[in-house]
Amino acid sequence: MSVQALEETRTLLGRSLRHITRSPDTIITTAIMPIAFLLLFVYVFGGAIDAGTDNYVNYLLPGILLITIASGIAYTAYRLFLDLQGGIVERFSSLPISRSAVLWAHVLTSAVSTAVSLIIVVAVALIMGFRSSASPLDWLAAAGILMLITLALTWLAVIAGLSASTVDGASAFSYPLIFLPFLSSAFVPTDSMPTPVRIFAEHQPVTSIVDTLRNLLGGQPVGSEVWIALAWCVGLLLLGYVVAVSIYRRRVT
Numbered sequence: 492m493s494v495q496a497l498e499e500t501r502t503l504l505g506r507s508l509r510h511i512t513r514s515p516d517t518i519i520t521t522a523i524m525p526i527a528f529l530l531l532f533v534y535v536f537g538g539a540i541d542a543g544t545d546n547y548v549n550y551l552l553p554g555i556l557l558i559t560i561a562s563g564i565a566y567t568a569y570r571l572f573l574d575l576q577g578g579i580v581e582r583f584s585s586l587p588i589s590r591s592a593v594l595w596a597h598v599l600t601s602a603v604s605t606a607v608s609l610i611i612v613v614a615v616a617l618i619m620g621f622r623s624s625a626s627p628l629d630w631l632a633a634a635g636i637l638m639l640i641t642l643a644l645t646w647l648a649v650i651a652g653l654s655a656s657t658v659d660g661a662s663a664f665s666y667p668l669i670f671l672p673f674l675s676s677a678f679v680p681t682d683s684m685p686t687p688v689r690i691f692a693e694h695q696p697v698t699s700i701v702d703t704l705r706n707l708l709g710g711q712p713v714g715s716e717v718w719i720a721l722a723w724c725v726g727l728l729l730l731g732y733v734v735a736v737s738i739y740r741r742r743v744t
Contacts, residue, residue: 503596507570511604521566521608524669525559526615532678533619540679548621552613553704554677557697558669559612560641563605564648565665571597571652572661575742594649594739601645602638609637624710633707639724640700644668646731653738677701696723 532540533548544550574597613621625633651664672678674688675697681689692698699719706713 500592500595500599503592504599507596507600508603511600521563521604522559522611524562525555525608525612528558529555529612529616529619546620546622548616548619549623549709550705551678552616552621553701553708554672554675554697555612555616556609556637556704557640557672557677557701559608560605560637560644561665561668561671563608564601564641564644564668565662566604567597567601567645568648568652568655568661568664569658570600571649572655572658575653591736594735597649597652598642598645601648602641605641605645606638623708625708626710629707629710633704636700636704636707636720636724639721639728643724643728643731646728646735649735650731650738653735653742671695672697672701675701696720696727699723 529548529551532551540547571594623630648664652661655661655664675681675692675695677697681692681698684692699716700723703713703717703720705711706716
């Protein structure tokens with residue numbers, strides 16, 4: 492990306508962030524459902540779930556963080572869809588502005604707002620008893636993985652925003668992603684699942700990402716699981732970026 496494209500992205504990012512600051516309920520709404528899941532599983536179901544640990548909040552938090560990300564990217568698809576319907580994207584395409592700048596502005600806006608939501612969820616988890624023995628480097632690595640999966644899923648959300656024919660269709664993209672952690676090691680160990688479900692759970696991206704985050708936040712060795720998690724994140728990011736840019740070019744030409 493050229494210097495000019497970076498400057499254009501920065502300008503459009505400022506525009507999108509101003510919309511967020513004028514409507515902070517977006518961030519609050521994104522955090523509400525994950526916090527509700529956190530409260531429900533810890534205080535209602537926690538006593539009946541054997542996760543092999545005395546502190547279920549510690550076990551649960553990585554999966555809740557992924558649900559937070561999945562909740563947040565729905566707004567990316569929604570905002571992009573509204574921009575397309577409102578004609579602002581067509582106006583941008585008629586100006587000497589880098590096409591990638593328009594999409595990157597939406598993606599980076601999602602990254603910023605999702606990061607705020609994640610901080611809120613972690614703060615609530617701390618109040619509920621979450622404790623971590625992770626080093627600063629472990630925390631930094633966990634934050635990096637969370638941001639990488641945020642970018643990957645946001646680019647997939649851009650595809651939904653560009654392809655949807657209705658507002659509801661754009662927003663509905665996140666629903667399967669919110670459900671996916673329930674079929675992983677996010678809430679219970681995969682050993683307790685029926686064989687077909689266990690096989691799926693152990694070979695889908697959420698499990699490797701959740702296990703890596705859980706080990707990092709617990710100050711434990713991550714082993715080879717981290718490379719599987721990174722491969723999923725990078726693969727989804729590249730796939731989402733290539734397909735989104737291709738669809739965008741077809742729409743604005």
